[in-house]
Amino acid sequence: MIEKVENTIKKYNLIKKDDKVVVGVSGGPDSISLLWCLHTLGYNVSVCHVNHGLRKSADKDEEYVKDFCKNIDVKCHVKHINLKDKKNFHGLSTEEAGRKERYDFFNKILKQENATLIATAHNLNDNVETVLHNLFRGSGVSGLKGILPKANNIVRPLIDCSRDEIEEFCKTNKLKPRHDETNDKTIYTRNKIRLELIPYIEENINTNVLNNINRMSQIAREEEDFINEELNAIYDDIVVADENICFNLKKFNSQNLFIRKRLLLKAIFNVLGNTKDIEKVHIDDIIKMCDNCVGGKYLTPNKRIKVTILNRKIYFIKT
Numbered sequence: 001m002i003e004k005v006e007n008t009i010k011k012y013n014l015i016k017k018d019d020k021v022v023v024g025v026s027g028g029p030d031s032i033s034l035l036w037c038l039h040t041l042g043y044n045v046s047v048c049h050v051n052h053g054l055r056k057s058a059d060k061d062e063e064y065v066k067d068f069c070k071n072i073d074v075k076c077h078v079k080h081i082n083l084k085d086k087k088n089f090h091g092l093s094t095e096e097a098g099r100k101e102r103y104d105f106f107n108k109i110l111k112q113e114n115a116t117l118i119a120t121a122h123n124l125n126d127n128v129e130t131v132l133h134n135l136f137r138g139s140g141v142s143g144l145k146g147i148l149p150k151a152n153n154i155v156r157p158l159i160d161c162s163r164d165e166i167e168e169f170c171k172t173n174k175l176k177p178r179h180d181e182t183n184d185k186t187i188y189t190r191n192k193i194r195l196e197l198i199p200y201i202e203e204n205i206n207t208n209v210l211n212n213i214n215r216m217s218q219i220a221r222e223e224e225d226f227i228n229e230e231l232n233a234i235y236d237d238i239v240v241a242d243e244n245i246c247f248n249l250k251k252f253n254s255q256n257l258f259i260r261k262r263l264l265l266k267a268i269f270n271v272l273g274n275t276k277d278i279e280k281v282h283i284d285d286i287i288k289m290c291d292n293c294v295g296g297k298y299l300t301p302n303k304r305i306k307v308t309i310l311n312r313k314i315y316f317i318k319t
Contacts, residue, residue, distance in 0.1 A: 083097055
């Protein structure tokens, strides 16, 4: 598997030899395998471990990770957080809060260590589960991309490795990783996909479902890259110089419907930094407003942004 990880790194240009990498390590099979592979391949790594304090075994997980790092002479940074104290997380779910805390910590250590990359242990199965989860939520092509091998400074060297390969790798190398018992509970949608849906599909529909969906997600990434190149050129053409982001209404309305929807999402993202809570109905309503060319009217898709038509321009204003 080490060779496979090395090939993945080369294929997606994930890590250069002079990069310093912060590795997120929970102590489970995936992250321990990732750390072992990167260390064996000679990369300059340090480890981040977050103790969420949610499970009785959390302290033992922490001790395991610290001991593992000590044995291979890798620096280990540990953070303790209390996810049970909901008032600290401003309405976020426990899962969202945990993710935010982890990445905040990773980025803190990235700066502290003067590192260049963050490596996470997402694997092929994680990618397939994400694609299916997005599909069931009604996602478009963007959601079918799944988990990207590289996103900004975050890299996923295990993205082409299956969970079976990782578990076999741990046995072969006697790594003895920790087990997160919450992964065995079907109270979470992602766990239901992993523990019930995918095994059912493999047994009754297609035994090669993991590789097939993973291949589809790679095709979706290629298509999305092409779409974004074309979209960026159109976006630059219709954006009007102003203190706010705004479009030339006539040029916007002349575009294909699919392109118009993507342009709206891009503008909203550029204003807010994300498109959270922006739903299909919001985009459709803005399209209708633009089709009618109703000046002076505005539509607020959510409480964070106002979209207004004024003087033949479409304004996107943060509220």
